[in-house]
Amino acid sequence: MSTRSELHKVQDLNELHQHVYDSMTFSALRQQSQDNLEQSWPPYRRLIKTLSQLTHIPSYLLNNYVRTIVCLLLFGLMFPLNLLITLLTMILSYFCNLIHKKSSLPSSNPSRKRILISGGSTTKALHLCRSFYQAGHQIILVDESINWLTGHRWSNSVERFYVHPSPSKESDAYLTILANIVRREKINVFIPCCHSHIDERLQVALATHNCSIFYPRSDQTIFMSNKYAFIERTRSLNLSVPSSFLITSREQLLQFNYDCSYICKPATIDSLHHEKTIILPRSTPSETIEYINKLSISEHRPYLLQKFLSGQEYSTHVTAIDGRIKLFVCSPKSTYQHVDQPRILQWCMQYVETLNLTGHLSMKFIIDDHDEQVYAIECRSYVDSNIISFYNHPEVANAYFEHESSTMIVPLASARQIYWLPYELWQLVQNIRSRKKIIACLKKICFGKEAIWSWNDPFPFLLHYHIHFFYLLFANLFSKHIRFFNHVDCNMGRLF
Template sequence: MNNKLIHNILLTGGRAPVTLELARFFTTAGYQVFVADSIKHHLCTNSRYVFKNFLVPQPRYNSTAYIQALLEIVKQENIHLLIPTCEEIFYISHGLIELNKYCQVFAETVHILNQLHNKWEFICQVKKLDLVTPQTWLVKSKAEIIDILQSSNSFHKLILKPVYSRFASNIHILSPKNYQLSVQEIEHIQISKNKTWVVQEFISGKHYCSYSIVHQGKITAHAAYPTVFTAGKGSCIYFEAVNHPQILQWVKTFVESLKFTGQIAFDFIEANDILYPLECNPRAISAIHLFQVSDKLETAFLNTTSEIIQPQMYQRAMISMAMLVYGLPDAIRYHQFRQWLKIFFSTKDVIFRISDVMPFFSIFIILWQSLLMSFKTGLSLIQVSTQDIEWDGENIELLMIDREN
């Protein structure tokens, strides 16, 4: 990536706190930042670190128009580098050939992204490298799930989840020892050859998340943090940087094998000093908030750093609104109130900055917008936040046929 040619940067996914963080990093470093999103009011809308915002079509419902809108922005604003941050990356990857004619796109092909996003394909990739994985089965019918339950008495618990999902949503915990209850648990799930699931052994241990910026298999930035407080079952809302050499080495091995380029994140369980990869998110995650301006994270994206940039040990960040809504009730429920109280009053919020206060105050407009959408669609607030950018492998079969031809 030629840093001398890059000045104008387009970020997609303006709704995400990580996008706002990146806008602040890049603008502070002297770059001009543009943001595109398919919702009208988002965190970057009124940020002084964003030169211009664009409202674009919803990628999930009109991917062709979405790519066309991005192309127009790229041409009109002379964009040099496009960085996707959220799940819209899969739709951008569909249009990679066309977009790459006019700017650099920090994303892999949709074929590579699918191998990582698809929970079964990811486990298969890990196995190819002879790395340890939890016992995992691909299932295409309820009968297959029942067969696994009947033949897996050695497992205390099993996890059932769709091959495409996010935020640990739609997860079911099954127990071969409680066979009848487990059968009832799967009674209403939708499963077929076109909507497959994975069954995975439940491993009890410490949960970690990692995030890396990678160029052709070379890591230029990396962070890891344990899961402490979450919104619902999976989405972390508090982050504390830790030094975990085993995770860094695991990620190095994996991304080098794919010669991967882009942002990539992993979920791990560590049990008895063994690291078990659970799933992969080939996009940005909240670990970005652990970096500071002085870390010069922008150089990791531009591949101009000579070392792996990592956040300072025990650097902390939190999504304060989510810590109140989700973290506090859980802290009370699980007798962690003192820990929550200490964290809440000693940790920086990922959105609030004295130099850029409007995104923080706009949270209430965004929340009202989300509540209206939730009421209209019947979806939860978490589901509403991504329903227009989610990608569950649509058109991947057609793309694979085109690739083979």
């Protein structure tokens, strides 16, 4: 198959997949909530079903209400602690700057740019705002309408905040509003923090307003938004990837020769919903058949069957310009602390240079325990949360605008492990009987770096947790705005 025809096929596949998700009905969300209830802690499940019989409220709806109210109470209990931390930060920061005669204002920049950053409720967007602001640039922040109360809008680094419609549900309105913001604010550069296939269309629209977009070309993003296309493209470059197969029907899975364990997951990337990943085959043939029959697989929504590799997983963030890596961070899965992995770096450098990439890349790797080789699992064209590890690096902004420099920036050796305080406090409650886990959580809280808290920018820490999430959770008690969720994601600022 030619590269051109393959590009069109993958592009059509992505558009069809997006259409399937946009047309997701309330009944599907209701079923998802019911499934989550069935997989929950048995005593809790029995309690919800008993209350459902007594009150005649459907169990899936009652489950949503109870989870939402519990989360509201937990954030309420945290409020006095976070308020105290914020007040102490403001007082100590003021007197320290007064004593040392320092100013929290950034130095003037003769080549100052006006930068538009999307995904405003995410921690990674906040950190990019702070980095560009400290370098003397002016920041305009935007996000979806539902996130209009994100605490990040009150950051010292944000000049103005706007909301826009959902890119996936109202794409034309999204394009129009973003173009109007660019024109009104005289934006020089647009940096999207979260993946949206609509952002590819913005490249032409924003060019008429003399605004560039820091985003890969459309022929590059197609291969990144489809996992199987990425695997095939990467294999053609002689780079290591796991053995993978594209699955378009349940019959293919049922008839597949499972010579080893395989990971089964959606082949297309959806930034709005968490993926269901399973390992096949299961312990018994009947269980395998049962799992497969639950999957909604079709040519419009294919799955990827990928050989299971046992080993340490790593996630990386790459900022690339014209085939050169400008920012690089690599951390073991879910740790958010940079480690030196030369082989992963070499893999990324070869990939970026060969394809002459420009933009953000979020790449997942695994080092196989069997052959100790580095394998790429997937690649996405957005800012990875690992970029937060650059929180104390003064040269992040320069990596985006000093194109002639060949210097690659990695997090400073003094950068501490990143964590989100509500999540760590919840881990303390969950593991109250495990002394080892409690000590580990306390060490992270004491010696790590809270992701949102900043010495010179304290308000987002308080307002994001106790205004933004309070609004999302309170709105979730009303059927018009109901969103069945598995957990509160402090990093992304959303209910997932």
